[in-house]
Amino acid sequence: MGRPLFLEGEAGVGKTALAHALSVLTSAPLIRLQCYEGIDAAQALYDWDFPRQLLHLRASEAAGVTDAARLEGELYDRRFLLARPLLQAIETSPSVLLIDEIDRADDEFEAFLLEVLSDFTISIPELGTISAGTPPIVIVTSNRTREVHDALKRRCLYHWLEHPTYEREVAIIRSRLPEVSERLATEVAAAVAMLRLRDLLKPPGVAETLDWTRALMVLGARTLDVDVAARTLGAVLKYREDNDRVTAEGLQVLVGPHSG
Numbered sequence: 723m724g725r726p727l728f729l730e731g732e733a734g735v736g737k738t739a740l741a742h743a744l745s746v747l748t749s750a751p752l753i754r755l756q757c758y759e760g761i762d763a764a765q766a767l768y769d770w771d772f773p774r775q776l777l778h779l780r781a782s783e784a785a786g787v788t789d790a791a792r793l794e795g796e797l798y799d800r801r802f803l804l805a806r807p808l809l810q811a812i813e814t815s816p817s818v819l820l821i822d823e824i825d826r827a828d829d830e831f832e833a834f835l836l837e838v839l840s841d842f843t844i845s846i847p848e849l850g851t852i853s854a855g856t857p858p859i860v861i862v863t864s865n866r867t868r869e870v871h872d873a874l875k876r877r878c879l880y881h882w883l884e885h886p887t888y889e890r891e892v893a894i895i896r897s898r899l900p901e902v903s904e905r906l907a908t909e910v911a912a913a914v915a916m917l918r919l920r921d922l923l924k925p926p927g928v929a930e931t932l933d934w935t936r937a938l939m940v941l942g943a944r945t946l947d948v949d950v951a952a953r954t955l956g957a958v959l960k961y962r963e964d965n966d967r968v969t970a971e972g973l974q975v976l977v978g979p980h981s982g
Contacts, residue, residue, distance in 0.1 A: 726860035731883035734927010737863040741820040750816040755807035757827040798848035812854040819858040909946040913976040934958040
C-alpha cells in the first residue's frame with residue numbers, strides 16, 4: 723500500500739528484527755534512523771562536511787585561486803554533503819528505512835517526519851530538490867514510552883507486536899542458533915515464557931532469550947538445570963530486583979521437572 727508500518731510493543735518483542743527480516747526478504751539495504759531526545763532535522767537529513775570544506779578552501783587558496791564566487795560555489799558541491807539516514811533512504815532505491823523508537827524523539831521532530839514521509843522529497847537550498855525514485859519501505863517503531871501523535875499514526879498502518887508464542891520462540895531460537903539442541907531450545911523458551919508471566923521490571927525479550935541460550939551453549943549446557951540457570955541468569959534478566967525475586971522464588975520452577 724506504500725504506507726509506513728507503525729509497530730508498537732514492549733521493548734524486545736522483535737520490532738527492529740522485523741525490519742531486518744524485511745530487508746533480507748526484499749534484498750534491499752536497511753537504513754536505520756535511531757531516534758533520541760534532542761534529535762533534529764540536520765541529524766536525520768543531511769549536513770555539510772565543514773572540515774572537508776575548510777580543507778578545500780585552504781588548498782584552493784594555496785593554489786592561488788582568488789575567485790570568491792567560484793570558491794563559494796565549490797564549497798556546496800555534492801561531494802561535501804553528508805547524507806544522513808532519511809536522505810540515504812530517499813537516494814537508495816529500493817531500501818528499507820527503519821525509524822527506530824520514535825517515542826524517544828521530541829514532538830517537533832515527529833512533526834518534521836510527517837512532511838518527509840508524506841512525499842519523500844527533500845529540498846536542499848544549495849543543490850535543489852531530491853525526490854525518491856521509489857519510496858522506501860518504512861518501518862516506524864515505538865516502545866510506547868509516550869503516546870505518538872495521531873497525525874503520524876494516521877499516515878501509517880498500525881500493528882501491535884506481542885512477544886512470540888512458545889512455539890514461535892522455539893523456532894526463532896533454532897533458526898538463529900542452529901547448533902542448539904532441540905531440548906535446550908524448548909526448555910529456554912518455556913522458562914522465558916514463565917518469566918514473562920511474572921511482574922518483572924523488564925520482562926525478557928527475544929534478544930534476551932537468544933543471549934541466554936548463547937550463554938548456556940558457551941558453558942556447554944545440553945539442558946537447562948538449576949545450576950546453569952543460576953550462573954547465566956544475568957543474560958536474561960537486566961535488573962537486580964528481577965534477579966533477586968526470581969532467585970528467591972526458586973529456579974526449579976523455571977527449569978522443569980526433569981532437571982535438578
